[in-house]
Amino acid sequence: xxxxxxxxxxxxxxxxxxxxxxxxxxxxxxxxxxxxxxxxxxxxxxxxxxxxxxxxxxxxxxxxxxxxxxxxxxxxxxxxxxxxxxxxxxxxxxxxxxxxxxxx
Amino acid sequence: xxxxxxxxxxxxxxxxxxxxxxxxxxxxxxxxxxxxxxxxxxxxxxxxxxxxxxxxxxxxxxxxxxxxxxxxxxxxxxxxxxxxxxxxxxxxxxxxxxxxxxxxxxxxxxxxxxxxxxxxxxxxxxxxxxxxxxxxxxxxxxxxxxxxxxxxxxx
Numbered sequence: 405x406x407x408x409x410x411x412x413x414x415x416x417x418x419x420x421x422x423x424x425x426x427x428x429x430x431x432x433x434x435x436x437x438x439x440x441x442x443x444x445x446x447x448x449x450x451x452x453x454x455x456x457x458x459x460x461x462x463x464x465x466x467x468x469x470x471x472x473x474x475x476x477x478x479x480x481x482x483x484x485x486x487x488x489x490x491x492x493x494x495x496x497x498x499x500x501x502x503x504x505x506x507x508x
Numbered sequence: 509x510x511x512x513x514x515x516x517x518x519x520x521x522x523x524x525x526x527x528x529x530x531x532x533x534x535x536x537x538x539x540x541x542x543x544x545x546x547x548x549x550x551x552x553x554x555x556x557x558x559x560x561x562x563x564x565x566x567x568x569x570x571x572x573x574x575x576x577x578x579x580x581x582x583x584x585x586x587x588x589x590x591x592x593x594x595x596x597x598x599x600x601x602x603x604x605x606x607x608x609x610x611x612x613x614x615x616x617x618x619x620x621x622x623x624x625x626x627x628x629x630x631x632x633x634x635x636x637x638x639x640x641x642x643x644x645x646x647x648x649x650x651x652x653x654x655x656x657x658x659x660x661x662x663x
Contacts, residue, residue, distance in 0.1 A: 475627055
């Protein structure tokens with residue numbers, strides 16, 4: 405299945421960079437049943453890493469309780485306009501995706 | 509080291525033994541980046557999850573805060589934030605007591621990243637939401653009850 409791009413916004417204010425990301429992913433829990441009563445297999449993001457100019461600023465592990473199309477916001481010190489932010493996720497089926505954005 | 513490994517293999521019923529070793533502190537539970545902490549995410553109860561995360565007796569702290577709505581209309585999308593004012597916070601986790609698996613997410617924070625993370629979670633029913641914070645070698649916790657009028661795990 406093709407993966408869809410993330411939407412990443414990064415802005416810097418008073419030396420602190422705030423990153424907001426919307427990640428397109430179905431985040432299926434493995435507990436839902438389809439119309440025929442068969443369990444829909446779990447399919448969710450397990451790991452998400454954010455880097456700033458190649459340096460890790462956040463690494464997270466997700467469980468099935470994260471909402472569909474996850475939203476994530478966090479802040480870190482440093483960063484300047486134009487710096488590169490990259491987010492990478494990996495899901496339980498081994499799919500990964502990386503998207504990049506520049507700090508505005 | 510080899511001896512130990514033999515012992516594990518000999519007694520070996522996999523997870524149970526590993527769990528026991530982790531509890532005994534022989535294996536440090538995974539803070540490694542590449543390892544998804546399966547035991548913690550698959551643990552059903554709060555107590556088991558805390559154990560899998562290596563959090564022993566977290567202290568209640570006023571410096572840790574869970575932000576979220578008092579009442580969530582839609583359990584499938586509940587905005588939850590965790591902030592910690594404790595210096596040297598290296599780990600944040602969101603736990604939801606009454607979900608099938610208590611642990612929703614954990615975040616590892618390198619130096620320079622603020623202990624302030626917002627995300628959205630699913631909640632099956634009204635439950636206490638816990639924020640677990642690790643600073644230094646100590647664990648701290650805070651809680652907030654979020655009422656759910658429509659569950660997010662239905663089918």
